[in-house]
């Protein structure tokens with residue numbers, strides 16, 4: 001799905017700002033048709049933002065169920081005769097949307113965009129009322145999954161991942177206009193042939209008319225370097241300036257639909273020419289071995305929760321640059337599209353992950369009152385969940401396929417992967433991802449409970465992505481044993497002749513806590529812990545990357561091992577460095593591989 005753009009034929013209008021807002025834990029609104037008239041008894045709420053931490057108190061923080069959002073917007077007069085679209089960049093986790101009381105769309109999945117053609121419902125020059133009910137419930141039919149318990153105090157949401165279940169309209173909402181014959185989709189896949197760049201493109205012409213497709217490829221200075229005609233084709237760029245880690249060089253494909261001399265529609269698609277390949281135990285970008293340094297991250301900032309914020313985007317990338325990180329994983333969901341655009345321009349490499357986190361009920365000791373639940377079964381994660389998982393893979397790849405920064409798909413984080421049921425669950429999902437995008441490696445992130453020899457999904461992965469907490473969740477405060485056990489396990493994985501990325505390793509650390517003994521939770525322990533891990537990584541050439549967990553401290557649900565959230569950040573939640581930041585900076589800016 002193409003992002004809205006301003007071009008010579010298109011216009012967009014962001015609708016972010018303050019919207020009317022009302023929590024509806026009882027679920028009255030759908031029954032009483034709150035969408036039919038201006039939202040009564042509403043307060044105001046920022047969009048984009050999570051609502052949870054904006055309103056003080058447990059009512060919004062622990063809210064389970066519907067939340068209503070409403071705004072009005074004037075459809076620009078100049079859009080008469082155009083196709084008019086309403087687009088939500090995301091709504092966490094599911095939404096139904098009405099325009100002047102008429103339902104226009106419904107969507108499940110909290111981190112991908114959805115849109116509706118509302119041309120027939122609106123009058124250019126007139127005001128429209130847009131209402132969305134956004135639901136935050138996680139069940140065995142959603143990805144990520146959860147369980148809702150009825151208690152005397154109300155419904156309580158339980159989920160199987162640690163990061164807080166922030167909800168709301170986290171990203172921009174747009175009204176935009178295109179011509180009625182328009183560019184519906186663009187796919188670009190790039191290759192390198194000697195010094196030449198090769199760009200295969202395919203353009204979907206959508207709408208009511210017919211048109212010819214014309215493509216002009218411009219370099220970063222705006223000079224035309226190649227042209228193409230027809231809905232699909234190949235462009236060759238002599239002496240191409242490749243997109244590479246640290247060098248976010250982008251061409252622009254100006255895709256035009258033409259009817260005679262008239263340009264019917266025009267869309268600008270950025271193109272980074274690069275290749276990605278797994279060769280034995282090497283991960284190659286443009287044929288060169290690449291070593292990932294960086295983080296698993298979260299969309300999580302004070303007050304706004306998961307709401308996208310350009311200031312934090314730029315600051316976080318500057319901090320990653322300062323520390324020598326060349327990459328990150330979008331743990332554990334697709335991030336805002338602004339993040340990928342910026343990573344393209346900054347030359348930062350991205351492992352792009354779906355929302356499939358917490359598919360592992362074996363990790364949930366105690367949550368079900370002593371009852372042992374199977375992870376993959378008709379009563380738990382069955383067909384409906386697998387279909388939802390298919391949908392998030394599809395929507396992720398459709399949304400992000402053209403970003404050069406994305407070098408790999410991660411289809412799940414730490415699912416159960418040691419059982420026959422998990423093997424059956426995942427096989428078709430790997431097939432789907434490969435069918436949708438044969439140009440990138442596909443993997444999943446393996447959990448410690450499925451060590452080498454015990455994992456039935458790792459064989460399907462092009463790259464072995466391991467989350468390991470030797471010295472934290474096991475061998476806690478015993479780094480000697482931790483190192484020995486880590487090496488023992490690594491010996492097994494290293495025999496697989498596949499690249500290994502350590503996608504998580506980390507130690508909870510309270511900023512400002514110090515200990516001459518290097519006690520856990522101190523800044524000293526975090527440093528010692530990281531150094532131990534690095535000694536292990538450096539002894540295995542199969543290890544092609546290290547992503548510390550986490551870039552910054554982040555909010556979690558409450559648990560006895562969480563003190564105001566997950567404190568494994570190298571930066572605090574407000575982005576102040578802990579001592580380990582300097583250690584990583586020293587290592588990553590000097591890593592000669």
Ligand code: GCB
Pocket residue numbers: 161162163332413414467504549566568
């Ligand atoms: C993990 C998860 C991550 C958690 C982390 C932790 O393995 O993938 O989401 O935050 O452990 O710190 O417990």
